[in-house]
Amino acid sequence: MENLIKALLDGNKRACAKLITIVENEAEGYENVLKIIYKHTGRAYVIGITGPPGAGKSTVTDKLVKLMRKEDKKVGVIAIDPTSPFTKGAILGDRIRMNDLSTDKNVFIRSMGTRGSLGGLSSATQSAVKILDAYGCDYIFIETVGVGQSEIDIVKTADTTLMVMVPGLGDDIQAIKAGVMEIGDIFVVNKADKEGAKRTSIEIEMMLDFKKDWEFRPLVNLAIAQTGDGLETTYENIYKHRAFLESSNKLQEKRLCRNKIEIKELVQRKVSKLVKNLEYSDELDELLAKTITKEIDIYSISEILFEKIRNNK
Structure with a gap:
């Protein structure tokens, strides 16, 4: 990855294409690439x-x-x-x-x-x-x-x-x-x-x-x-x-605003991934079964899951 980044900064077209593919597919280490090139x-x-x-x-x-x-x-x-x-x-x-x-x-x-x-x-x-x-x-x-x-x-x-x-x-x-x-x-x-x-x-x-x-x-x-x-x-x-x-x-105002929006979107994307992981949890399946018998409501379940995400559990 370091060699690719160096080649990119040297103007290598192939390295540019490879790094875009890595980022697009969210391959391992893609966030580090973006952190390094940001400056x-x-x-x-x-x-x-x-x-x-x-x-x-x-x-x-x-x-x-x-x-x-x-x-x-x-x-x-x-x-x-x-x-x-x-x-x-x-x-x-x-x-x-x-x-x-x-x-x-x-x-x-x-x-x-x-x-x-x-x-x-x-x-x-x-x-x-x-x-x-x-x-x-x-x-x-x-x-x-x-x-x-x-x-x-x-x-x-x-x-x-x-x-x-x-x-x-x-x-x-x-x-x-x-x-x-x-x-x-x-x-x-x-x-x-x-x-x-x-x-x-x-x-x-x-x-x-x-x-x-x-x-x-x-x-x-x-x-x-x-x-x-x-x-x-x-x-x-x-x-x-x-x-x-x-x-x-x-132009500077516009770019600052753009950075603010992108930061929010990055946080939202991370939260979305955590929420998606919950879809496949046994705990959610158990709680869902209780909604049919009305032992618990869907709003209480959402609060339980939100607290789990917030506490990173």
């Missing part, structure tokens, strides 16, 4: 790409990465795909659309399944971001699963959240629904050559007009990701948002 993180800028299925998120990501490579930036991409609740498998197909980037030694692409996590991200996403950060990436893209109106975990992970929209997804009401539409720092209306693109852009602008006290009003632009048209404007908008965050000290 080498905090330099990468994280960009979230989200939007409905079929909006062109992978193509937008592909084109933005290529623009960054022209400036000789080292880029990491984490593409999240949904995991089947039935077979537990995932196609992990997003990287196929970025296939020509895979030969670039300064681009690292990793597909990850959600593995049952809600919110549009994998539970290992934040750990993978830290590994890519320590690997030396200047920018890290996180492409979420195609979202509905509640998968908004990306806002807790990214410095800038880019929302990819397309025309023809519904009526005017869709543009003002709470949830996903409220998390975007930048909006890209993709497939601008299709009918209704300008109208979609206007609807987003109108939705943004409802709020008058923006510190940074989200930027909106039209694009055709397939040809790259409009994505240079998107690229400039990312820089504008980053410049605002850095000049106003909001």
Whole structure:
């Protein structure tokens, strides 16, 4: 493990891939890896790409990465795909659309399944971001699963959240629904050559007009990701948002908030594992049997088990 960490910090791509696998599978010693590399993180800028299925998120990501490579930036991409609740498998197909980037030694692409996590991200996403950060990436893209109106975990992970929209997804009401539409720092209306693109852009602008006290009003632009048209404007908008965050000290605030959320989630995950272990205990089976005869109620059982977890028994 020490050799892998050293190789990672030296910019070894294979070591980076192996360590992400170790963390994703929660293999023995994975927490120590994250503890050791933590002091080498905090330099990468994280960009979230989200939007409905079929909006062109992978193509937008592909084109933005290529623009960054022209400036000789080292880029990491984490593409999240949904995991089947039935077979537990995932196609992990997003990287196929970025296939020509895979030969670039300064681009690292990793597909990850959600593995049952809600919110549009994998539970290992934040750990993978830290590994890519320590690997030396200047920018890290996180492409979420195609979202509905509640998968908004990306806002807790990214410095800038880019929302990819397309025309023809519904009526005017869709543009003002709470949830996903409220998390975007930048909006890209993709497939601008299709009918209704300008109208979609206007609807987003109108939705943004409802709020008058923006510190940074989200930027909106039209694009055709397939040809790259409009994505240079998107690229400039990312820089504008980053410049605002850095000049106003909001970037540090955002990252402190993110650390606080991650600490809470780490504690919750540890507690969840303890609760899961209780499912297979003989004591729980005995107590459950008594609920049928009404010798004990389920609320008292929950209190008994909670005390056991709290006292680590």
